[in-house]
Every structure is written in structure tokens, then in C-alpha cells.
Amino acid sequence: MTYGKFRKTFSLSIPVDRAWQAFTDPKELEVWQTGTVEQADVRPGGRIAWEADEYGQLVWEIVDVDAPNKLVYKEGATFLPAESEVTVIFEEAGTGTRITVTQAGFGDDEDWETHLENVGTGWAQTLAALDLYLRTGVRYDRFFTFQSGLGMLTDDVLAGSLVRTVQDSGFAADAGIRPGDVILKLGTAPVFSRTDLWMFTREHGIGEDVDVAFARDGEVITARAALSEPM
Incomplete structure (x- = not known):
């Protein structure tokens, strides 16, 4: 990991089409994200938007789509103090799918190291809900559960x-x-x-x-x- 960019690669034991669906279908997103999807237009210039309870509205502005292999979207300054761009690559890997998530656009200032560490932990805990659902069929939110903060x-x-x-x-x-x-x-x-x-x-x-x-x-x-x- 370097300043300004976070990258995570992981594998799911499902076909590429099924992995793509998990990132783009409203009902699937509601399983491992939070809140209710209100709009899902997965085309360049489109957006995926949902109300995320106390976090307000979350929006992915779609930049590029090559279904079912690549999804690029911009995420506003909701959890981070600046807009970022997320690229998700889906590749066949044996009997499953290898997924690479890259979140970038933060800049190269060393102060962003802390934000990137938080991004990494956040992705790991959010993706745990996705893998849990795909493995067991169980929906259980363990990430969006903060009651307070430390400032x-x-x-x-x-x-x-x-x-x-x-x-x-x-x-x-x-x-x-x-x-x-x-x-x-x-x-x-x-x-x-x-x-x-x-x-x-x-x-x-x-x-x-x-x-x-x-x-x-x-x-x-x-x-x-x-x-x-x-x-």
C-alpha cells in the first residue's frame, strides 16, 4: 500500500457472473452494504444510491462498466473527507472468482496514510458480510454498527x-x-x-x-x- 491508493485482492468460490451480481444488483448490495438501494443504474454516467440509515445517502457514480469483468465508480466524501475512485476487477480463478478492489484519488500526502489504513480495515469488515452471505445465506451486518466516536x-x-x-x-x-x-x-x-x-x-x-x-x-x-x- 502506498499513499493515495488502497488495493485488496481476494477470492470467492462463485462464478464471475454471480460475483458481478453481488456488486451491482440492488438486493445483493443491501445484503452486505447497509440501508435500502433507491437507484441502481449500472451504466457509465449512472449511479447506485441508497439510504444508509444514520449515515445518510451513499452514492456510487458509475464511471466505467465492462460487465462482468470491470466496474469503476466514484464515491463521495461520506466516510472519508475526499472523493475517491474505486475500480473492481472480476477474474476467473479455478472454480471461483478473484476480485481486486483498488480505491484511489486521495492524493499523495503522508497524512492520508491513516485514512488508507481505515479504508483497508473497513473493506475487510464490510466484505466479511458479503462472503458470509455467499457462503451461508445469512445476512448479518457487523460493520455499520457504530454507536459513538472518539474524535x-x-x-x-x-x-x-x-x-x-x-x-x-x-x-x-x-x-x-x-x-x-x-x-x-x-x-x-x-x-x-x-x-x-x-x-x-x-x-x-x-x-x-x-x-x-x-x-x-x-x-x-x-x-x-x-x-x-x-x-
Whole structure:
């Protein structure tokens, strides 16, 4: 992974046509994405749009289509602070399909490294719903389940969850957390990675007062603040 681009390749034990359907058919998208698809015009210049509950409207603006082998779309600044372009390639691989997802257009600034790490984790957890459905027939959303937010972005380093940016207001700012701090604990739970942070905000709601411990300049600092809205 380099600045400005995320790429993930994975395989599904289904034919290419079936994999294509999972990414373009409204009912299939509703299984592994979130909300209700309101429009699905899979042609250049068309769009796939759906209401995603508390996240508002999500839109894929279709750029290029070569069914069932390539889908290119633009995604607005919903979960990320800038528009990006996603290319999905579907290839036969034995008895299944190899899929390569590339999300790009963020720019080359090093500050985007944190966003790209979040994109990677987000794709992995969202695609888990797709694979679960195709393997078992079960629809179960485990990604779009955030109840609160922390008001910060972090990187996973060997030491743990390293803070990169802090919003002007929110939990992190109120707790006195700064870029460069390493989060050690939330509540009574130790923190080793962003997935620990995500799990915590999926279990605890906005406004709940939470203890946090973080490392800075040779000492452990403890604070308490209220959880903020999801980012």
C-alpha cells in the first residue's frame, strides 16, 4: 500500500457472473452494504444510491462498466473527507472468482496514510458480510454498527494505536489526547489496535463518560471524557 491508493485482492468460490451480481444488483448490495438501494443504474454516467440509515445517502457514480469483468465508480466524501475512485476487477480463478478492489484519488500526502489504513480495515469488515452471505445465506451486518466516536484517527504500530489526528471537539480533545500519543486503555479494556477502538465504540453510546489511558513523553496519562458522535 502506498499513499493515495488502497488495493485488496481476494477470492470467492462463485462464478464471475454471480460475483458481478453481488456488486451491482440492488438486493445483493443491501445484503452486505447497509440501508435500502433507491437507484441502481449500472451504466457509465449512472449511479447506485441508497439510504444508509444514520449515515445518510451513499452514492456510487458509475464511471466505467465492462460487465462482468470491470466496474469503476466514484464515491463521495461520506466516510472519508475526499472523493475517491474505486475500480473492481472480476477474474476467473479455478472454480471461483478473484476480485481486486483498488480505491484511489486521495492524493499523495503522508497524512492520508491513516485514512488508507481505515479504508483497508473497513473493506475487510464490510466484505466479511458479503462472503458470509455467499457462503451461508445469512445476512448479518457487523460493520455499520457504530454507536459513538472518539474524535481521532489512529495508525496501528507495534506499540499499539498511535494517534495521528484529533478533531477540534469530541472525546479525544476533551480528554487532552494529542497526535503522537499511544492509546493504552479505554474503560477497563486494553487497546492494541484500531479494531479494539472500533469494538469499543460499537458497544458504547454517545455521551457515555469513559476513562482513557495513553502514553506520552515517558509517562502514562489518564483522563475521562464523554464519547462523541461517530466520525
